[in-house]
Amino acid sequence: MEISVSQENYLKAIYKLASREGVASNQAIASVLESTPASVTNMLRKLTEMGWIDYEAYRGATLTAAGNKRALELVRKHRLWEVFLVEKLQYDWDAVHPLAEELEHIGGEELVNRLDAFLGHPQYDPHGDPIPDSEGNIRKRQHVMAASELNVGQDFAVCGVRDSSSLFLQHLDRLGIELGKRYALTERLEFDRSMVWQAESGQTTTVSQEVASNVLIQRVK
Amino acid sequence: MEISVSQENYLKAIYKLASREGVASNQAIASVLESTPASVTNMLRKLTEMGWIDYEAYRGATLTAAGNKRALELVRKHRLWEVFLVEKLQYDWDAVHPLAEELEHIGGEELVNRLDAFLGHPQYDPHGDPIPDSEGNIRKRQHVMAASELNVGQDFAVCGVRDSSSLFLQHLDRLGIELGKRYALTERLEFDRSMVWQAESGQTTTVSQEVASNVLIQRVK
DNA sequence: GTCTGTTTTTAGTCGAGACTAAATATTTAG
DNA sequence: CTAAATATTTAGTCTCGACTAAAAACAGAC
Known part of the structure; x- marks a missing residue:
């Protein structure tokens, strides 16, 4: 059936x-x-x-086992199409979800594996979420946490988002926050617990508690 | 609606x-x-x-005008996805139709135009059919005819197929016939009206009337 | 243990899009 | 011009996935 x-x-x-x-x-x-x-x-x-x-x-x-396999295949397809849309078709990262939602139902394993190979077996989608491999294995990243859990003085790199709504992603764009970018947490403001992030360029960005709790990071060095 | x-x-x-x-x-x-x-x-x-x-x-x-525009957009999407599948995902030309049939219903003009740009604004799909542009204009090729209409001694290039069923395309693969390839018609056999095509390499292929009438060509020189 | 409120299930409908069988309309042959 | 053959439409059903409203099951408070 x-x-x-x-x-x-x-x-x-x-x-x-x-x-x-x-x-x-x-x-x-x-x-x-x-x-x-x-x-x-x-x-x-x-x-x-x-x-x-x-x-x-x-x-x-x-x-069931079959259901789990199928669900993982869908997640895999969804994330690979998102990579395609952003990397090859130059879509903004906040615009790809609805299209991937449609594309993920097309074709079978053959298509998704070819797409995977074409994209060079990417590990993460444009929002930093890990892409399951063809066996359904999903690499769990170590030491990923919300930016809101950091302490002053720590260095970190942005590696994902918890909220991938278009609204939130556009907000990150305005703040200049993107995947892979490195910062140091230089200050935590008493008043509203917002944070001051200093980029490698020296530029600083003030980030609200609300935003920080939806940004995933890994500590570096 | x-x-x-x-x-x-x-x-x-x-x-x-x-x-x-x-x-x-x-x-x-x-x-x-x-x-x-x-x-x-x-x-x-x-x-x-x-x-x-x-x-x-x-x-x-x-x-209606609206219906025609929509139909042309669908044809455009279908053919562009076929190009994508063959050129980027290395599918065989006989396997892409069913997938394109699904993909063509996804997204709107934005997606198809980005895909078009990514593919370098291709003019023809893998079966030689012309791809409508974003305005719905479809380039009509001049002097295209069925191979079966040729006369002995004429030079020609294969530029399309009339039947793009998987069965027929696989048959062409076995005969070594592909888009863009050039031949001379050296002989027409009395018995069953089949044709002898000589490739530039010198190799000859015998082509039945049935096959020849489903191969589109342009005369050259 | 019983009562109250929440959650889940039943029962009955609806719309989209298909189908079959029967009734009409149109075309063609004589 | 009429009869036969063909094509189209009507009428009535079916399945899929959804919905609302009402009934039933469960969980927590007393």
Whole structure:
């Protein structure tokens, strides 16, 4: 039985929610998919019959091995297409998500593997999220934390974002913050806990607590 | 009112049929879409309401200006994705059609124009079909004819195919026939009207009438 | 243990887009 | 000009995925 676009989106939603908070409620799945709990119940039943998930009424859903593989393949496709759109088609990093959302449902393993090779087997997507390999292995990065957890005096490099909404990414653009850029945390302001970051060029940027908690970094040296 | 994938496929079908044989019958549209005449009737009504086509019962359908623009955009997207798949992802020319069929429905003008630029504004797709520009202008090639119409002694270059089914394209691969390759027609065999083509390398290939009538060429020199 | 509030499921509908079978309209042959 | 053949439309269903409103199950407070 061939899986539909809509069903693939359920798998992705369950994958995301299950990795974060154990098992997902229908409510939660519905809100991710901008749907209703009633619709979710029906689809979870169908996905169970099809062998993609295990699901018991009132117990929540978990992906089967097949479902997990499929979800990872979708994540892989999504992130590789994002790399393509940014690197090859020169899209801004805040504009690629909706297109990747469509592209990820096209073709099968053959296409995604060719795309991967064409792009030179990239490790991370334009938002710093790791790209699963063809076996579904996802490299977990060590020592990644939110910028908000830093202490004054520490050096760090920006390596990802927690919020990849267009609004947030555009805000980072305005602040001149981009992946790979290095800073030193020179000051933490008492008043609102905002931070002063000094780039290698010497330029400083003031970053609110709200922004810092959505920027992922790695300490350097 | 946003157009659906299915509706876009109707526009493409009408575009193809109308350019070939004036106005299309429901029967014809149904067979292109592997559907039934009854289904076609309903959809044609809807497309008329939406302003994509003009349609009168028993009179057939024609694209409106908007419909024509949309159909050309689809053809453009399809052919550009085929170029991408062959040139960048190294797909064989006989394998790209089904993928392009899916990709062509993704994104809008922005995406297709960026893809076009990335590919270097190619003029023809991997099967030799011309790619409409962003205004929907389609370069009509002069002096293109079927190889079957040649006379003995003429020199020519292969520039396209009439049948782009996987089966036919694989057959051409086996015969060593590819786009851009030059030949001289050295002989026409009495028995079954098959042709002998001599490549620049001196190698000769015997080509059946059936094959020759599906290969498009331009005379050279 | 029972009551109250939340969450989930049932039941019944809806729209899109397809299908079959039957009824009409159109064209063609005689 | 009429009869037969062909093409199109109507009428009625089906499946997929969604929805709302109402019923049922569960969890936490007392």
